[in-house]
Amino acid sequence: xxxxxxxxxxxxxxxxxxxxxxxxxxxxxxxxxxxxxxxxxxxxxxxxxxxxxxxxxxxxxxxxxxxxxxxxxxxxxxxxxxxxxxxxxxxxxxxxxxxxxxxxxxxxxxxx
Amino acid sequence: xxxxxxxxxxxxxxxxxxxxxxxxxxxxxxxxxxxxxxxxxxxxxxxxxxxxxxxxxxxxxxxxxxxxxxxxxxxxxxxxxxxxxxxxxxxxxxxxxxxxxxxxxxxxxxxxx
Numbered sequence: 001x002x003x004x005x006x007x008x009x010x011x012x013x014x015x016x017x018x019x020x021x022x023x024x025x026x027x028x029x030x031x032x033x034x035x036x037x038x039x040x041x042x043x044x045x046x047x048x049x050x051x052x053x054x055x056x057x058x059x060x061x062x063x064x065x066x067x068x069x070x071x072x073x074x075x076x077x078x079x080x081x082x083x084x085x086x087x088x089x090x091x092x093x094x095x096x097x098x099x100x101x102x103x104x105x106x107x108x109x110x111x112x
Numbered sequence: 113x114x115x116x117x118x119x120x121x122x123x124x125x126x127x128x129x130x131x132x133x134x135x136x137x138x139x140x141x142x143x144x145x146x147x148x149x150x151x152x153x154x155x156x157x158x159x160x161x162x163x164x165x166x167x168x169x170x171x172x173x174x175x176x177x178x179x180x181x182x183x184x185x186x187x188x189x190x191x192x193x194x195x196x197x198x199x200x201x202x203x204x205x206x207x208x209x210x211x212x213x214x215x216x217x218x219x220x221x222x223x224x225x
Contacts, residue, residue: 036216043203043216049212051211098143098162098167098211103154
């Protein structure tokens with residue numbers, strides 16, 4: 001059974017700092033990995049999707065990497081801003097590619 | 113596009129009552145997913161459909177839960193009878209194609225007293 005772990009559970013940083021969020025998964029037979037953002041009381045917003053054949057994806061200040069063999073992914077956020085404060089969730093897909101298994105998330109707070 | 117639409121946004125009901133949650137996926141998307149989020153268990157996939165056909169319902173917790181998708185633009189998740197442990201946020205998501213990005217609705221916050 002796939003298990004996804006996110007470290008750290010919570011992170012507080014000053015504005016402008018670069019930061020890394022970590023995600024690990026137990027079964028390397030995945031189709032893709034997605035990073036989502038969730039604001040309090042809201043739904044999830046997809047940030048990046050990395051196919052299993054890819055090593056990384058970039059969108060603006062965000063860069064996500066994937067090492068399928070070791071079961072790890074990182075989300076790098078450059079020059080953090082208070083608006084980045086949210087919960088960040090990692091999810092991997094298996095079982096036909098559509099069954100997402102989520103980690104518990106990292107709660108990020110960027111202080112101004 | 114308006115995105116995935118869910119109704120109601122909030123629902124408070126008493127134990128034993130029937131609850132129906134509704135979802136309208138993004139137009140043109142052929143996959144629809146129902147998730148449940150709780151503090152204890154996080155986000156869990158309950159069931160998903162492809163072209164209105166249920167593909168995997170292994171996440172549905174018990175027979176009290178049922179889901180239907182009568183057409184490409186509408187799905188329901190029903191709980192009958194509801195119990196306090198069903199209290200959670202229920203999300204609907206849709207995607208276009210297999211293994212593609214899933215777009216989530218705002219969720220329905222359910223409280224069963």
